[in-house]
Amino acid sequence: MEQNQKNEAPPPAVVSGGITRQSDCAESVPEPCGIIIFGASGDLTHRKLIPALFHLDQGNLLPDQWYVVGIGRTAMDDEGFRKTVAQSLEALPAARSASPSPRNAFMSRFYYLAGDSHDPEYYPFLKERLIQLDQNNRTGGNRLIYLATPPSLYSEIIGQLGTAGLNRSSGKGWTRIIIEKPFGADLESARALNRQVRAAFREEQVYRIDHFLGKEAVQNILFFRFANTIFEPIWNRRYIDHVQVTAAERLGVERRAGYYESAGALRDMFQNHLLQLLCVVGMEPPASFEAEAIRDEKTKVLRSVRPISAEEVDRFAVRGQYQAGLIEDRPVVGYQSEPGVAPQSHTETFAALKLYVDNWRWQGVPFYLRSGKRLAKKATEIAIEFKQVPHLLFKPLFSEKIEPNTLVLSVQPSEGISLTFQAKRPGAKLCMGSVTMDFNYHGAFQVPSPDAYERLLLDCLAGDPMLFSREEWIDWSWSILAPVLNRWKESAASSLPSYEAGSWGPKEADELIERDGRHWRSP
Template structure:
């Protein structure tokens, strides 16, 4: 999360995009770099080298990317001067490569040397692994063998999730990367942390004095974090059936959000100071026993049904999914943080596919007033104060308070004090990958996960994964498409006297 101004640019940088012909490169990475270029945030000297097996020439590959830019960039070619794309495209190259062939890495070494001559110095080198995790070790070992990451101040590697499949594999991957790179060189990317509203959690908490006195067990009743998706698994059925909602969303994205909400104030905005506080949260979270899993964790799997006039298949009918799959597409878990600030405050996390609404919302509910002075007829619509942070599809922060309704009678009802990005700011909001790629160039790791943080998150969810994986659910499928998940999820929170919060969102069906 760089504090750089528009006048600050990163040093000369060369990107090697492993998986250069893949979906991530075309939909996210190159459009993000193009947007940064238009905004003047790319260095004067840079190269983007896409790596792949396809026999592309530089010009042919640039033509392919131009189509992707027109489709996926928030600053599409038609919105910029015609010559802008031509200027940007000159920095793009394609290297026909095979990650198992030493020649691939020898060519990279030669490219780095030639680029260094152009920019009159040693450039930053970013190795972006937009490939399947099974290829990580091969690439890392060859980078080490050819001494392509010898300078820890210049060479960086970016790793996409999933970072491991369980605690053991995450540790093995950390050990592997640690044998080639120092921790300061490893950028474990979670695109959720680059979202504008997620970054604003830190600003909201630590730049406003009004919240800190209230941000604890004395005033907060409970906290909910919900990430729901209308989409099913689609073409990702084969991958998802080996993953599930707990691995795919809670272990990384949602626990990251919890850490931002629950962390102690850092002493500075330095990357490791912020990340230290996040790791402290994970270490403070109560570990699950087998009995705890039964009481505090719910899983679900969607069945076929209708959504927006279209009949949709159940999870077990999706391509690539086993017909008797035991993989959860929904998970709801109640966590506790055993420290001074949060003792006794439950954190409810929920995620699912094929749900009624696509949204990512954090809801912080404050405790009720200690004594009501108003008559019952005045408070029919009474609602405890809430702070609601909406990450998507709308980006907003809402503080729900009680206010008197206009009229001669004293009647109270909830009203929202709203900070809405679209209504407050003009211009496009940067994509998450733009923020994260810029931070990579600038060497800022604040928004990237550290190795111990990844392992702590896996350690926390392993008892749940083991319990679910070791016992087949006899209730699957247990919720229909276009619903809010299984009934057991409602029971999980209702037994504590709460209910799941849903924020009415404009244009939620996207």
């Protein structure tokens, strides 16, 4: 009897929304709360936040008592807002297949308060409405404020929340605020915004969100590194030749030209996403799997990044702008011909950096980072290339170049890990070639990965800041990029290379890495 029990398979995973719950991997359900969304009529709310909340609700990962108040300038009442929520749910297979009862119960939790967030007189009305909803829903005054608005509104909303006393909850309740990226446009504006945030909220209340950190593949890097002994001993300068971080998109600017014209690739992708990936790969083992221990180590990585002086920018940074070309055999226009883009725009749609982390582990190992729009393929990955063997036994008899061992951590569109190494081919005595071992998340676990916003919303509601950025991390990230941004601003018209849509970027990006005797890998 006991032997049969030992051989029993573990209980199957229960898929709830997108997050998987198992007997040994249970999620904690947050406390009752109210969720206040500024920018409730916007794209982020309806494309990401409402679906994330629905999946969490269907997975029994939200408390019994919760509500949402949408805030926006669009004139609507509660019923009107619920109709827009219903429209958002129509795009979700899980919602379409659900019976009307759970959908209706979900939508009944949504309320709306139209008004102008610029108007100081609006906030007392909001405060009164929240007190009423807290009482009706027995949430204990717990509130999550989500700024799903354009960044230009952050400062004023934060200041008004502080003035109206909405930065603190009455009694024993908590108040937290999620601030979307971009957090500032440069070092000075980020510091100014942090000062305004600090004046109204304590740091432990502030959750600066980067959706890349909510992706399963990014979270798995920590487990891959620190739960397996076979790689940690060689995760250093002695064995690793270099690291490549790529975030490539096939899409152009689409409907984001207004934002992208003032941002560009460096602000849009490097200050947050790519530097976060660098930190996860480069950090030291934390003392414990706790939020502050992990965030401490990530900040230490940025503090160790070698500064780029103004004189060295052209050696360590490359930019480019896409021209007309072909994407999947379909002709596409150049960036300057996109709707909403200035005809003589100098905004970069591609950027590449070479960075060094000057500490004991990484001294002398270059980190090459690149990101761009209208590239040959959609892919986000971290490629870790190991050094060649110190003495090649087969060199006198094997004339072909032996490819180095490469570990690839894929973030999107497919999530997984692959390891390339050398093996003997069947046949001739000295016939050798590269082979790859692949691990794919969906194939291994047979469940879809949850959307990043599900993970991040749940963590914020539970008061877990591990996957969110602290003030000092934001400060250091902008400090690294400041010399590059300043140099590019000064030489906007004189040195902006171009690249054909559907390629892998300007030739200057190839030269950046080829000067070191290396080359970009093709994802």
